[in-house]
Amino acid sequence: MNKLKLFFIAIVVACISIIHVEAASFGMTASKNQVAPNSTFTVRVGGDCIGRVDLKVTNGSLSSSSVWVEQGYITVTVTAGASGNVTVTATPVTGFSDADANIYNPGSRSVSVKITEPNKPSTPSTTKPSGNTSTTSKKSSENELESLKVDAGSLSPKFNPSTTEYTLNLSKDTKELTIEAKAKDSKAKISGLGKINLKSGNNKITITVTAENGSKKTYLITAYVDESPEVFLDYKDGKIGIAKNLDGVEIPENFQKGEHEIDGKKITVFTNDKLTILFGINGVERDFYLFDKEKNAITNKFIPIKISNMPYYIVDKKPAYDFLIQEKIDIEKEIDCYRFESTENNYCIFSAIDAQGVYREYLYEETEKTSQIFPEFLLTYQKETKTKDTAIVYILSGLLAVSIATTVIMFVKLKKRNKDEKNK
Numbered sequence: 523m524n525k526l527k528l529f530f531i532a533i534v535v536a537c538i539s540i541i542h543v544e545a546a547s548f549g550m551t552a553s554k555n556q557v558a559p560n561s562t563f564t565v566r567v568g569g570d571c572i573g574r575v576d577l578k579v580t581n582g583s584l585s586s587s588s589v590w591v592e593q594g595y596i597t598v599t600v601t602a603g604a605s606g607n608v609t610v611t612a613t614p615v616t617g618f619s620d621a622d623a624n625i626y627n628p629g630s631r632s633v634s635v636k637i638t639e640p641n642k643p644s645t646p647s648t649t650k651p652s653g654n655t656s657t658t659s660k661k662s663s664e665n666e667l668e669s670l671k672v673d674a675g676s677l678s679p680k681f682n683p684s685t686t687e688y689t690l691n692l693s694k695d696t697k698e699l700t701i702e703a704k705a706k707d708s709k710a711k712i713s714g715l716g717k718i719n720l721k722s723g724n725n726k727i728t729i730t731v732t733a734e735n736g737s738k739k740t741y742l743i744t745a746y747v748d749e750s751p752e753v754f755l756d757y758k759d760g761k762i763g764i765a766k767n768l769d770g771v772e773i774p775e776n777f778q779k780g781e782h783e784i785d786g787k788k789i790t791v792f793t794n795d796k797l798t799i800l801f802g803i804n805g806v807e808r809d810f811y812l813f814d815k816e817k818n819a820i821t822n823k824f825i826p827i828k829i830s831n832m833p834y835y836i837v838d839k840k841p842a843y844d845f846l847i848q849e850k851i852d853i854e855k856e857i858d859c860y861r862f863e864s865t866e867n868n869y870c871i872f873s874a875i876d877a878q879g880v881y882r883e884y885l886y887e888e889t890e891k892t893s894q895i896f897p898e899f900l901l902t903y904q905k906e907t908k909t910k911d912t913a914i915v916y917i918l919s920g921l922l923a924v925s926i927a928t929t930v931i932m933f934v935k936l937k938k939r940n941k942d943e944k945n946k
């Protein structure tokens with residue numbers, strides 16, 4: 523009977539499946555084509571491919587030396603050097619594949635960004651005073667700070683003119699920081715002072731001292747603002763903290779960033795025409811969740827994935843069919859998929875919500891990596907089949923019971939007849 527079920531399902535899937543194959547791609551782009559010395563920009567690495575990519579930089583530094591790409595793009599921050607060009611190279615490692623898990627070796631990709639000095643000083647002038655002697659005015663090259671102060675927290679290590687990098691730990695309610703500094707030479711100019719707006723997590727603050735002759739020295743403060751959630755929402759048997767630091771979080775397509783207020787505290791949400799989602803923290807897990815703004819409540823976990831380059835919004839909702847067995851499968855990310863009772867098949871059902879907010883069940887075929895809306899008549903067929911199987915069992919059991927009862931009655935009658943004949 524299981525083989526009959528599988529055969530029937532295979533016919534249905536073969537009739538309504540459309541397999542869409544995309545050519546693999548891999549590339550990288552830079553957010554700028556030129557930057558100031560020691561400033562930052564970003565590069566995006568990825569494409570329609572899967573695997574780890576190693577990153578290298580010349581004349582600069584990277585926020586990460588490698589990234590994991592899964593049919594999308596990852597953003598990495600680059601800090602440029604003092605002059606020349608900064609070049610970033612991305613190289614896929616062994617095991618890199620296209621979207622269909624076929625080994626794919628596209629080779630390395632590189633981008634270069636020019637480092638420019640926007641305020642290059644003019645060439646020192648030569649003056650000739652009256653008389654028979656001539657002198658050349660020499661401009662100061664002093665470009666160190668004499669003092670550096672912040673109005674919150676404490677710099678680590680303690681300020682020293684020759685130390686150029688500092689860290690600063692701040693409480694989660696710190697929204698801005700005021701920086702004051704004084705140069706050793708009164709003719710030097712300082713940039714990067716005053717009030718600085720802060721976000722949760724790491725904030726890179728650059729203070730540049732430009733000497734009279736144009737030579738520069740840069741001081742870097744990394745101010746870390748506690749990113750622990752301030753707002754928590756109930757979900758199932760636990761609490762979900764609303765993330766404040768969204769660095770590196772890839773926002774689903776067609777969703778726009780916005781704000782929402784709960785008990786006087788603002789949280790970040792993302793919306794399209796019908797749906798609202800937020801990014802939450804559950805222990806070490808960080809995920810998107812569907813959010814009801816009217817009730818200020820989380821309704822479901824929200825996992826955006828793509829199958830055959832089509833977007834799906836997976837939700838943690840079990841299909842209402844009692845003949846399915848829950849399993850974990852990987853489709854870009856780990857999701858719940860519910861397999862038919864027979865494990866000798868490549869089909870399972872997952873729950874998702876479409877862009878209009880409608881819940882649907884989808885039939886997923888693991889070999890070809892395709893999906894479609896689950897045909898409800900398969901459920902009717904499954905139930906009818908189970909009913910027929912049960913009816914057959916009941917009928918056979920009844921016939922067996924009748925047969926046994928008939929045999930017993932006949933045996934008793936025969937024994938009684940033999941006894942009566944002996945008494946005669």
